Amino acid sequence: MSLVSFRAVTKIYRSLQGVDYPAVERFTLDIDAGEFFCLLGPSGCGKTTVLKLLAGFEAPSSGEIFMDGRRVTGASRDRGVVFQGDDSLYGWLTAVENIEFGLRMRGMARAERRRRAMRYLDLVGLTGQERKYPAELSGGMKQRIQIARALVNEPTMLLMDEPFAALDAQTRSLMQLELANLWRTTRTTVLFITHDIDEAITLGSRIGVMRAGPRSDVKGVIDVALDGARSRTDDAFIKYYKQVYEMIRDEVAKSIARAG
Amino acid sequence: MRTARRLWRIYGGYAVGFASLFLLWHLASVYLVSSVLFPPPAAVFRKGLALTRNGVLLEHLSASVQRILAGFLAGSLLGIPIGLAMGSFRPVRKLLEPYTEFLRFIPSVAMITVAVIWFGIGEASKIFLIIYTTVFIVIINTAAGVSAIAPNKIRAAQALGATRTQIFLHVALPATVPYILTGMRLAMANSFTTIVAAELIAANEGLGKMLWDGRMFMLVDDIFVSLVTLGLLGFAVDRMFRWSIYTFAGKYSPAT
Numbered sequence: 001m002s003l004v005s006f007r008a009v010t011k012i013y014r015s016l017q018g019v020d021y022p023a024v025e026r027f028t029l030d031i032d033a034g035e036f037f038c039l040l041g042p043s044g045c046g047k048t049t050v051l052k053l054l055a056g057f058e059a060p061s062s063g064e065i066f067m068d069g070r071r072v073t074g075a076s077r078d079r080g081v082v083f084q085g086d087d088s089l090y091g092w093l094t095a096v097e098n099i100e101f102g103l104r105m106r107g108m109a110r111a112e113r114r115r116r117a118m119r120y121l122d123l124v125g126l127t128g129q130e131r132k133y134p135a136e137l138s139g140g141m142k143q144r145i146q147i148a149r150a151l152v153n154e155p156t157m158l159l160m161d162e163p164f165a166a167l168d169a170q171t172r173s174l175m176q177l178e179l180a181n182l183w184r185t186t187r188t189t190v191l192f193i194t195h196d197i198d199e200a201i202t203l204g205s206r207i208g209v210m211r212a213g214p215r216s217d218v219k220g221v222i223d224v225a226l227d228g229a230r231s232r233t234d235d236a237f238i239k240y241y242k243q244v245y246e247m248i249r250d251e252v253a254k255s256i257a258r259a260g
Numbered sequence: 261m262r263t264a265r266r267l268w269r270i271y272g273g274y275a276v277g278f279a280s281l282f283l284l285w286h287l288a289s290v291y292l293v294s295s296v297l298f299p300p301p302a303a304v305f306r307k308g309l310a311l312t313r314n315g316v317l318l319e320h321l322s323a324s325v326q327r328i329l330a331g332f333l334a335g336s337l338l339g340i341p342i343g344l345a346m347g348s349f350r351p352v353r354k355l356l357e358p359y360t361e362f363l364r365f366i367p368s369v370a371m372i373t374v375a376v377i378w379f380g381i382g383e384a385s386k387i388f389l390i391i392y393t394t395v396f397i398v399i400i401n402t403a404a405g406v407s408a409i410a411p412n413k414i415r416a417a418q419a420l421g422a423t424r425t426q427i428f429l430h431v432a433l434p435a436t437v438p439y440i441l442t443g444m445r446l447a448m449a450n451s452f453t454t455i456v457a458a459e460l461i462a463a464n465e466g467l468g469k470m471l472w473d474g475r476m477f478m479l480v481d482d483i484f485v486s487l488v489t490l491g492l493l494g495f496a497v498d499r500m501f502r503w504s505i506y507t508f509a510g511k512y513s514p515a516t
Binding site for chain 1: 410412413415416417418419420421422423426430431434435437
């Protein structure tokens with residue numbers, strides 16, 4: 001049985017004027033344990049909605065989401081979240097205090113939680129930065145804190161909402177590489193939201209392409225049979241790129257036409 | 261040598277600014293106005309020194325400061341929890357907004373008459389007025405601070421397993437501190453206005469009383485000593501607030 005299961009999930013937002021907007025409609029998807037699942041789609045297609053629903057930040061209008069056989073009814077520490085921006089970090093806490101936040105809430109003893117937090121701080125490559133405040137760190141470093149903060153809590157899975165979208169191109173490539181390595185060592189299940197085909201192929205073990213919103217759902221899923229480090233110039237990489245591009249091209253066009 | 265240079269870099273601008281202020285004052289009073297009604301800074305400082313030596317200035321100063329502190333602290337302690345509740349719970353906000361939105365437009369100076377009728381001319385009426393002038397600003401800023409918390413801060417805490425109480429104590433409260441301090445800083449400025457006005461009308465001592473006596477007995481130097489004391493006191497207190505806001509908010513993302 002799969003770890004996560006979306007069953008005909010519909011989410012309708014109501015605007016202040018009382019107009020209904022069905023972001024996703026009868027969205028159905030299964031994610032297996034140990035997968036790195038990339039959910040790819042044009043902007044405004046409801047990718048983030050899917051993540052918010054699975055995280056438990058919002059409730060579906062209809063349909064059900066199961067995680068580990070239990071229905072998702074709210075946020076829980078078995079689903080760690082990494083947000084796109086840095087506004088989820090606690091500006092009054094240092095890097096290491098941010099990382100140990102979850103452990104502290106659980107009542108773990110100070111020495112033990114500090115020890116664990118330092119281990120993850122090292123793991124995400126922030127050695128020596130533990131006493132800095134988020135405002136003193138670069139965008140890439142702040143995303144590393146978010147990743148460490150989620151991982152140290154030992155969640156069953158990690159939900160990542162375009163975590164590198166706001167970074168510059170060089171930092172983004174580096175972070176993708178490091179995340180890929182991190183995933184190969186931890187094998188934590190990941191749901192990764194992105195609009196970047198490159199990123200999806202670089203990271204994903206499977207890629208789900210979403211249709212243009214409203215009433216979005218999964219158009220198709222592609223298995224990425226690439227192992228180890230992936231290079232954008234490999235033939236196999238380019239083959240996947242073409243395959244994903246074929247699938248998403250019309251959706252992007254629709255999305256732009258509807259927005260305009 | 262290096263410390264001297266560092267001190268100069270931090271405080272040099274202030275020193276020059278203040279020096280120029282007193283220089284302009286001196287020039288204006290000696291050459292421009294040249295009247296006993298506008299004494300030069302030197303005369304005012306001499307008078308200030310004399311009033312400090314005989315303890316009169318300290319008596320007035322401590323009377324005003326005590327009133328401000330008592331009312332300001334009580335007003336803040338009252339305003340912070342109300343503001344937190346209004347920012348956190350919509351029904352509370354709906355219920356209390358008529359009070360805050362109505363009362364905050366009645367200036368505390370306008371309440372002096374009522375305060376004297378209710379509480380007499382003693383300490384109670386002044387402290388009431390300072391509380392009155394403090395509480396609404398603190399409430400409004402605190403509530404605004406709570407509503408300004410990025411939803412992702414709360415969501416992150418939820419996903420890390422924090423309970424509602426923990427989110428309030430460890431996320432909402434610290435995130436609101438800079439707003440609370442800003443409200444208190446504004447309230448402190450208002451407290452100065454209010455206390456002087458109240459003491460002008462009814463008091464036995466205080467910096468406002470000193471102004472009033474100065475007018476009654478034509479002690480122009482005394483009036484200026486009181487004014488300069490108010491300015492310096494206000495400046496010092498405001499610096500303290502700015503420093504504490506910076507210490508808290510400095511750790512913040514630049515946006516907040």
